[in-house]
């Protein structure tokens with residue numbers, strides 16, 4: 676394998692944000708409105724995710740989207756008619772706000788025509804990745820914490836020169852919702868991973884550490900992903916490609932201690948809105964609302 680070549684570039688400047696799923700867990704809310712576009716405080720979920728990548732020093736971002744999810748691209752593309760109307764009516768603050776969203780990063784939109792799973796979504800960005808290391812941030816998952824999750828992973832990646840992903844402690848009854856891993860502790864918060872199982876039954880889970888939705892990979896991952904057949908749920912799973920990678924190369928997990936919100940669940944969506952509102956400029960408004968409950 677071209678390990679030496681792929682690890683040469685330690686700086687992570689590219690990210691993939693998979694956002695093409697059908698959102699079946701959150702219907703009917705996500706029938707016409709992509710889960711990744713659900714607002715949290717004052718911006719869509721996927722904007723929080725993009726801002727995390729930017730804060731981690733990533734400039735080139737590929738969003739994997741579906742032909743049913745045009746609104747994602749619309750949110751980040753210039754809307755000339757609206758800009759003209761704002762300019763003509765002197766609404767310059769609003770104009771500035773939407774122009775900032777248009778120029779957040781160097782965004783590329785790639786269509787995944789068939790929803791064959793997360794692993795398949797990543798393969799759609801093969802050309803974009805080339806021979807570079809890359810981050811993956813799930814488009815329906817907001818992470819908060821300091822350092823931000825992707826930044827924390829980038830540090831481990833630079834130090835260890837190997838692929839690394841974030842995990843969190845999960846409950847036994849929740850193993851069916853996660854990729855679950857095991858390995859050997861090599862440092863506080865860091866494990867050398869040897870086993871990864873996607874959505875195991877509680878009795879088959881190798882530990883109570885669940886894959887949490889943020890990753891940094893050497894480009895070798897794609898070679899393993901291309902060889903991966905359908906797995907759990909009949910989908911092409913990223914976790915299976917990671918298991919294959921772990922057999923040939925070092926693969927680390929990093930236990931993230933910040934908050935993670937899966938915007939595919941009602942509980943996390945509500946919780947993110949409340950907690951992130953309280954931490955924002957809108958804190959007085961939300962506190963006033965809460966007082967009345």
Ligand code: UTP
Nearest residue numbers: 693694695696697698699700790791792796815
């Ligand atoms: P999820 O499994 O949580 O999303 O994938 P989903 O498939 O949309 O949701 P459910 O399970 O049917 O409710 C995590 C992320 O990966 C993307 C999703 O859009 C989500 O942001 N994804 C998933 C893809 O881009 N393509 C896929 O084929 C599957």
